Amino acid sequence: MAWRIVHVKEGDTLRLRLDNVEIIKMDNKLHIPLSDISMVVLEGNRTTITTKLLSSFSQNNVGLVICDDKYLPVGMYLPYGQYHHNAKRVINQSNWSDDQKGDIWQRVIKQKMDNQVAFARFAGVEQERLELMEDLVSNLISGDKTNREGHVAKVYFDSLYGKSFTRDEDCLTNAAMNFGYAIVRSCMARIVVGSGLVTMLGIFHRNEFNSFNLADDLMEPYRPLMDYWINKYVLGDDDYLSYESRQNIISFMHEKIEINGKKMTIDNSMQEFVASFISAMDSNDPDAILKIELKNFIGEES
Structure with missing residues (x-):
């Protein structure tokens, strides 16, 4: 069961790598299994994310929260139609x-x-x-x-x-x-x-x-x-x-x-x-x- 909330700060890049979220900051890379993640919180004007990863978020029922310049959540991206009935x-x-x-x-x-x-x-x-x-x-x-x-x-x-x-x-x-x-x-x-x-x-x-x-x-x-x-x-x-x-x-x-x-x-x-x-x-x-x-x-x- 998903349990992890990932908090991403300014300047990171997020993309899909196999069944993991790959977070890249400068020369450092971190990999987190999608199955572990319930939600991702993004901060910063220079943080980027790929559409392929967004698609995988939907397929794995991972919520995405976007924060403004004051670090307050202002938007959500949620899965669509994944429930079987x-x-x-x-x-x-x-x-x-x-x-x-x-x-x-x-x-x-x-x-x-x-x-x-x-x-x-x-x-x-x-x-x-x-x-x-x-x-x-x-x-x-x-x-x-x-x-x-x-x-x-x-x-x-x-x-x-x-x-x-x-x-x-x-x-x-x-x-x-x-x-x-x-x-x-x-x-x-x-x-x-x-x-x-x-x-x-x-x-x-x-x-x-x-x-x-x-x-x-x-x-x-x-x-x-x-x-x-x-x-x-x-x-x-x-x-x-x-x-x-x-x-x-x-x-x-x-x-x-x-x-x-x-x-x-x-x-x-x-x-x-x-x-x-x-x-x-x-x-x-x-x-x-x-x-x-x-x-x-x-x-x-x-």
Whole structure:
């Protein structure tokens, strides 16, 4: 099973060599088996890649992420039509009812909200604000028609970073979260596509200009896990997102979490989570979806 995320810096050349990615920098060459790679992250304006390698990425379900001059991911290249029953799965997906999507979204977003409360408690947020978030979670209904998720997020970020903090602010915290969420999104999109689903057809996110609505839906429980990771391993004395910090964020995908008594990497847990999501939708049983819990991540890696 693919497990490696390859982070390529400025000036490298990537090409296919037999069944390996060959990375060339000056006189040095590195070979990595395609079967080991789940995703490649490219940085730098002078990095080049061959179309033959891109074709092999598609055939091996390898995702490719392109970063801008500020080292933030701005684009993705994903496989197309590699799932063996792709048409059947897409037909089923297009027939999901609004009630099905509303009920499963309630389960998915509750996991995110519960994990936000758990991280806020871990970070020492005062009990009054924890209780406020818990009260908001308790009023969650199918489809989150009353936007409990938005209200919890407001209390969550205010409690952690101060009431003046906004997600638009130019600061290390936002840069780290933007980078981290983009990595999680890219991994989730690769798994969604590899499972034969259409990323544009979400269960809650329905933006006509967003090609990754479903990936944005399914990554939600993982956001607070990334927040915890960034808080522990990235935020500190630096006021910019260093190369070491970006490496630390990418390493999040290889950390272990416990799911139903089994220890697995975050990347593998996403595979299991998407599979359980498909099963829950096909069987019309929202409770069949796996639970992604922060406590099972903190307990393993701390």
